Amino acid sequence: DAKxxxxxxxxxxxxxAANLPCNHSTISGNEYVYWYRQIHSQGPQYIIHGLKNNExxxxxxxxxxxxxxxxxxxxxHATLRDTAVYYCIVRVAVGLSGGSNYKLxxxxxxxxxxxx
Amino acid sequence: xAVVSQHPSWVICKSGTSVxxxxxxxxxxxxxxxxxxxxxxxxxMLMATSNEGSKATYEQGVEKDKFLINHASLTLSTxxxxxxxPEDSSFYICSARGxxxxxxxxxxxxxxxL
Numbered sequence: 448d449a450k451x452x453x454x455x456x457x458x459x460x461x462x463x464a465a466n467l468p469c470n471h472s473t474i475s476g477n478e479y480v481y482w483y484r485q486i487h488s489q490g491p492q493y494i495i496h497g498l499k500n501n502e503x504x505x506x507x508x509x510x511x512x513x514x515x516x517x518x519x520x521x522x523x524h525a526t527l528r529d530t531a532v533y534y535c536i537v538r539v540a541v542g543l544s545g546g547s548n549y550k551l552x553x554x555x556x557x558x559x560x561x562x563x
Numbered sequence: 564x565a566v567v568s569q570h571p572s573w574v575i576c577k578s579g580t581s582v583x584x585x586x587x588x589x590x591x592x593x594x595x596x597x598x599x600x601x602x603x604x605x606x607x608m609l610m611a612t613s614n615e616g617s618k619a620t621y622e623q624g625v626e627k628d629k630f631l632i633n634h635a636s637l638t639l640s641t642x643x644x645x646x647x648x649p650e651d652s653s654f655y656i657c658s659a660r661g662x663x664x665x666x667x668x669x670x671x672x673x674x675x676x677l
Contacts, residue, residue: 490656490668551666553607
């Protein structure tokens with residue numbers, strides 16, 4: 448799986464949008480961008496994933512650059528409960544060659560602190 | 564979404580004893596389960612991959628005789644830390660993969676070895 452680079456920490460004011468960047472310059476054509484988060488002392492939680500189009504769900508939006516070398520996770524209205532470590536991971540999609548046999552490798556992630 | 568449950572959520576044991584942690588997929592069959600370990604302020608580190616009915620595949624540097632993994636059914640995998648020592652104190656997390664291929668994580672189990 449391609450390596451990713453994220454800032455170690457970020458701060459955000461409650462109610463504001465939190466924009467978390469991720470660089471994945473070595474991503475290959477069949478690799479998706481996945482985002483997970485881990486609230487302190489809990490297991491990781493899936494947030495969103497995408498290939499090349501921007502994606503949105505009830506939790507967040509994912510913006511992927513046209514060259515796919517970087518992406519941004521957007522939490523539109525951050526709350527105190529969004530304070531967590533956010534992990535950006537790239538991996539082969541399920542169903543593609545090797546995709547069903549992938550294993551997730553976590554980097555160091557970004558510690559997002561939402562302040563009141 | 565799919566639920567993966569771990570038990571116990573926390574355990575304290577004496578040095579030299581063995582501890583078993585269970586990981587269950589509650590509403591789906593998991594052909595593959597993964598075990599991670601996480602030390603304070605560090606990221607998750609993959610320890611091993613277990614497939615139902617076969618031996619686990621361990622990552623480099625993980626002692627298979629110390630961390631025994633059993634995946635006897637499609638809904639249960641166990642991790643046994645044998646002869647635990649204080650340096651084994653950590654947060655152990657499992658994840659399970661169902662037929663859709665997506666991964667779901669357990670809540671984690673915190674082990675403290677005195």
